Structure formats: C-alpha cells, structure tokens
Amino acid sequence: MVAQNIAFGIIAAITVAAALGMVTTRNIVHAALFLVAVLGGLAANYVLLTAEFIATTQVLVYIGAVMVLFLFGIMLTRAPIGRIPQMTGATWPVAALSALALGGITVYALIDRFGTDSLATDNTVFRTADVSDSVFSQYIIPFEAVSVLLLAALIGAVVLARRD
Amino acid sequence: MSAAADLTGALGLAYWAETSIKLGVALIVIPTAALMLGYLFLLKMMAFMQSRLGPTDVGPYGTLQLIADAVKFLQKEDIHPAAADRRVFRAAPVVVLASSFLLFVVLPTGPDAVVENLDTGIFYAMAVSSLSVLGVLMAGWASANKYALLGGLRAAGQLIAYELPLILAVMGVVIQADSLNLQEIVRVQAEGEIFGFGLIGNPFILTQFIGFLIFMIAAQAELTQTPFDMPVAETELVGGFHVEYTGFRFLLFFMAEVATAFAFSALATVMFLGGWWIPGFDFDAPILNVLGPVVMLVKILLVAFIIFWIRFTYPRLREDQLQKFAWKVLIPLSLANIVVTGIFKVVL
Numbered sequence: 408m409v410a411q412n413i414a415f416g417i418i419a420a421i422t423v424a425a426a427l428g429m430v431t432t433r434n435i436v437h438a439a440l441f442l443v444a445v446l447g448g449l450a451a452n453y454v455l456l457t458a459e460f461i462a463t464t465q466v467l468v469y470i471g472a473v474m475v476l477f478l479f480g481i482m483l484t485r486a487p488i489g490r491i492p493q494m495t496g497a498t499w500p501v502a503a504l505s506a507l508a509l510g511g512i513t514v515y516a517l518i519d520r521f522g523t524d525s526l527a528t529d530n531t532v533f534r535t536a537d538v539s540d541s542v543f544s545q546y547i548i549p550f551e552a553v554s555v556l557l558l559a560a561l562i563g564a565v566v567l568a569r570r571d
Numbered sequence: 572m573s574a575a576a577d578l579t580g581a582l583g584l585a586y587w588a589e590t591s592i593k594l595g596v597a598l599i600v601i602p603t604a605a606l607m608l609g610y611l612f613l614l615k616m617m618a619f620m621q622s623r624l625g626p627t628d629v630g631p632y633g634t635l636q637l638i639a640d641a642v643k644f645l646q647k648e649d650i651h652p653a654a655a656d657r658r659v660f661r662a663a664p665v666v667v668l669a670s671s672f673l674l675f676v677v678l679p680t681g682p683d684a685v686v687e688n689l690d691t692g693i694f695y696a697m698a699v700s701s702l703s704v705l706g707v708l709m710a711g712w713a714s715a716n717k718y719a720l721l722g723g724l725r726a727a728g729q730l731i732a733y734e735l736p737l738i739l740a741v742m743g744v745v746i747q748a749d750s751l752n753l754q755e756i757v758r759v760q761a762e763g764e765i766f767g768f769g770l771i772g773n774p775f776i777l778t779q780f781i782g783f784l785i786f787m788i789a790a791q792a793e794l795t796q797t798p799f800d801m802p803v804a805e806t807e808l809v810g811g812f813h814v815e816y817t818g819f820r821f822l823l824f825f826m827a828e829v830a831t832a833f834a835f836s837a838l839a840t841v842m843f844l845g846g847w848w849i850p851g852f853d854f855d856a857p858i859l860n861v862l863g864p865v866v867m868l869v870k871i872l873l874v875a876f877i878i879f880w881i882r883f884t885y886p887r888l889r890e891d892q893l894q895k896f897a898w899k900v901l902i903p904l905s906l907a908n909i910v911v912t913g914i915f916k917v918v919l
Contacts (some may be wrong), residue, residue, distance in 0.1 A: 436712055440659065443705065463691045463698045471701025472731070478708045479727045488656045488715055535691055535751055 411455055418455070422448030430502070433490040435481055443474050460535045593686045597675050604833040605826045610637045611872070612879040613829070620883045647818035652715050655815065659713035664816065664823035666706030671827045673699035674834040679753050680847050681863030682855040692753035693745065696838055697738050700793065703831065704730045707802070707812050710824075714815035722811025725890065726795060726802035732897040733792035733799070736785050739905035743782035743912045744775050744842045757846035761854050774845040781908045783843045785901055787877065790835040792897070794828065796882040801890050836874035837867065844870050 422445055429441035446469045453462035542550050614636055617623060628636075651657055677692050679685040689695050704727050711723015745751055748759040756775075763773025776783050792799035803811035813824045840846060847863030848854065888896070 436656075436659070440709070459689065459691050460694070463695050467694070467698035467701060470705065471698060471734070475701070475704045475708065475727055475731060478705070478712075479724065479731070482708065482712050482720060482724060486712060488654060488713070535694075 415452065415455055418448050418451045422452070430499075431496070433494045433496075434488075435491060435494065436478065436486050436488075439474065439477050439481060442477075443470055446470050446474065460538050597672065597686055601672060601675055601830050602826065605829040606637065607872075608829045608833055608875055608879075609825075610634075612875060616876075616879060617883050620880075641822070644822040645819055649820065650815075650817045652815050654715035656713040656715070659709050660815075661820075663706045663710035663713060664820050664827070666709060667703045668706075668823050668827040668830075670699055670701075670703035670706065671831040671834060673702070674831065674838075677753055678834065678837045679757060679841060680867045681860035682754075682857070684847075684860045684863060685754065688752065688754050691751050693741055693756070693838070693842065694751045696753075696834075697734075697741065700831070700835075701730070701734055703827070710816070711812040714812070716815050718808045718810075719812050719814050722802045722808045722814070725808075726812055729792055729795070729799060729802060729893060732894055733789045733901075736897060736901035736905045737789035737793060739902065739909060740782045740785040740789060741842065743779045743905075743908050746909065746912045746916050747775060747778060753841050753846075756842055757848055758854055760845045761848040771850045772845055772848065774843060776843040779843060779908075779912070781904065782912075783839070785905050785908070786839060786843070787874075788901065789897075790839065791878060791881060792893075794832050794835060794878070796832070796878060798881070798885040798888045799893060800882075800887055801893060804887060832875060832878055833871060836871045836878065839874045840867060840870040844874070 425441045425444035425448060429438050429445060432438050432441060446465060450462045450465040450470075453459075453465060651660060674696055676686045677689050677696055679688065707726045707730075708723045711719045711721075711726070714720070744756060748756040750756060750759070760774055761772045765771075765773050765777065795802050802808075803813070808814070813821055816824060847859065847867045849859065849862060849866055852859055852862075
C-alpha cells in the first residue's frame, strides 16, 4: 500500500495546486485548463481506488466533452491572451465561504456515512459488469431519476435556445 | 489484466521492470508506425495518385524523402509568435501526442502481446482519443492568430459532432461481443461461427457492416482527413490550428496525426476484422504472440490504405454539410444500428 499512498500524495498535491491555480488566475482560458488538470487528477485518483470505469468515464465526459465545450464557448465569444482586467477576484471572500460550506457538508456526509470503513486491500479491480449490475438493479430508481432530470434539462436548454 | 499477469509470471519480472519494458515498446512503436504510414501512404501513394514528383526523386525509389523531411523539420528555428501565450503554446502539441500515445496502450497484437489489457478497453480508447481536441483548441488559442483560432474552433466543433457516431458505432460491437475488453472482442470473433461454419470465425464486419462504415467515416472526421479537413483547409485557413508552429513542434502534431490514424486503423481491425487471430490456430496459442503482430500490421495497413485513399481522392465538404451529415445522417443511423443489434441479441 506504500506505493499507492505515495501516488495518492503526488496526485493530490497536483490536483490541489491546479485547483488553487484555477481560482487565482486572471485569464479565463488558463482557468479552464487548470480545471482540466483538476479533473484529470480526480480521474487518476479513481484509478487508485480501482474504479477503472469511473475514471474512464470521468476522462470521456468531463475532459473530452464538458471541458471541450467550455473552451469552445469561451473561445467563440471573447478570450484575450494575458491578464483580463475585469477578472479582479473581488468577490473571493463570498466564494471562499460558499466553498467552505460545501466542502464541510460533503466531508460531514462522507464521514457520517462511511466513518472508518476502508477498501479491501487485495487490489481487486471493480469490473465494468459489476458497475452496470449494481446501477441497473440496486440503484435503478436514482438512475432513472437522474435520467429524467437530464432529459428535463435538455428540453429546457432547447426551449431557451430557440426563440422563434 | 490476466494476460499481462501471466506474461509477468512467465518471465518473472518485477512490476517496475515490466512497466519500463512496456513503456519502451510503446515509445518505439509509435514513431515507427507514424514513419511507416507517412512513407507508404503520405509520400509514395500520394505521389502516385496525385502525380507528385518529390517522393519519387530523392534517393533510390524516393526512399530518402522521409529522412530529408525529418532533417528539414529538426533544423528549423523554433519560433513563438510575439503575442502568443508561450506556456500553452508549448504544451499543446504534447497534449495531442499524449492522446495518441495513450491509445497505443490498449491495442492487442497477440494473446499476451498487449501493453495493458484493460477491462474497459474500447471505452478507454474512445476516452483518450477525445483528449486530442483539447490540444488542438490550446494550439488554436495560444497562437494569437485568427486563422489558427478559427481552425481550432472548427476542429472542436467537428470532433464533438463526430465523436458521437464513433462511440455509437462501437456500441454495436460491444453489444454483440458482450464486452468492452478488446481481447474479449477478438476472442468472440475467433470463436464465432457463420451459420455453423466456424473456420474463419465471425469477423464483426459481416454482422456490423453498418457499424464499420459509420466507424470509418467518423474516424476519418476525427483524424481531420479529407473530405473532413475543414479545420486545416489550406485554401481558407492557411494551415488551421498549427499554422504558427514550425520545426519539431509541427513535427509533433504531424506525428500525432499519423500515429492516431494508425491507432484508429488498429481499433477498426480489432473490432471488425478479427484482430490478430489467424484462422486454424487456437485462440491462445503462444505462437500467435509472434504471428499476431504481423497479421495485425497487414490488416492495419489495409484499413489505413482506405483512409488515405479517400483522403487523396475526395474534395472537401462545406462546414454546414459536414455538421448536417453528422447530426442528421450518422447519428440516427448508428442509433438504429444499436436498436437492431440489441433486438437480435435478445432474440437469438
């Protein structure tokens, strides 16, 4: 487990550094690229947790699709090179406060639910088939709920975008 | 996982030794693959098809043209535009090359001859191939050049549009093979039968022909080859996202493009043409670790020939035609393919 802990430390340090870079940079494209690094770091940590399928999905959906769309949108509108004067970071106390609140809630929920549970250390990889089995049996109702939610968001987006 | 573990067990190597050998092999294979396709197709075949003189002129049978090109690229000055964002500008070609490097990790060439036999195989390949768009957008933006930015935006719009049919075409194969794992997909094809006739297995090109067509068209667009080369259209954008790149940085882009073409041909071979398996052999006969790569290479060159053949002979699509073709033809067709495959899977 020593190797995994060292790897976790390195990846976590990179991820945190990229996250700090993302909120402090004065250039919007740099912020988006730092976010890519953060999401990549998370994917790497999923690999360490032997969740290969989740890691791959993270790369495909967040980096390959969401971030590409972000960058596409930013570059299509206005994305000057260098410092952007409007990005002053003046609202950082509010942002820090809400980030702390969200982080606190997440940490509390995780500790409350899992406490001192730990992963089995026999390096079993969670097979994709296991993931799909649990999604389509045990977690079928949350899964369907999320699908309907996404569909609603999709239709909403189409309605908003179409102003005939 | 198991095959790699077997190989480690058989040779008795430590994890770090095995990993460095694998890395070394991948690092050698990628430039070799790029050089091979570059010489065979981009130089010789293009010269024959389009009556270009250079590649038949330099050295015996034009064999030295590639070396001349490489030397030319390497000795050129490394120029950054004055207004460019230097760090992003430098990182962009590395991101693109890393994307194609990661693709090679999962390509199987024999029962044990694979860098890493991932459980999510084809899904992983699709995920890492989508990373190259990021590098293209970075290059387009950081160059501080409107042609480059336009090329980058076109590339992103095109790659997003064609990634969907690419993944949906793969779904048909996944449904039929019951697995995302590339070795498993090869095994199912090898052990399959065509109406009780099992000599040549059951290459999925027979049952998934529509999927194969969609995959090849979408791959052509993903590789930004003509008729889908709007992002690098010389007549409109000079060179698109890599217009400001010179010397070895341009060479990195070029190598990544050709290496990705090789990797996509390999994926098509594995999913539709039976992969490395040779009819008449047991699926896990050890000799296939030697013969498999040869068979793979022949099939890959065949598929790559089609990609470059189309590239050299077709005119370019217009941007709106290109988007319409993806969203109105390819995606509905690939969805229909999934539905039909699913019905057959349940019924049979």
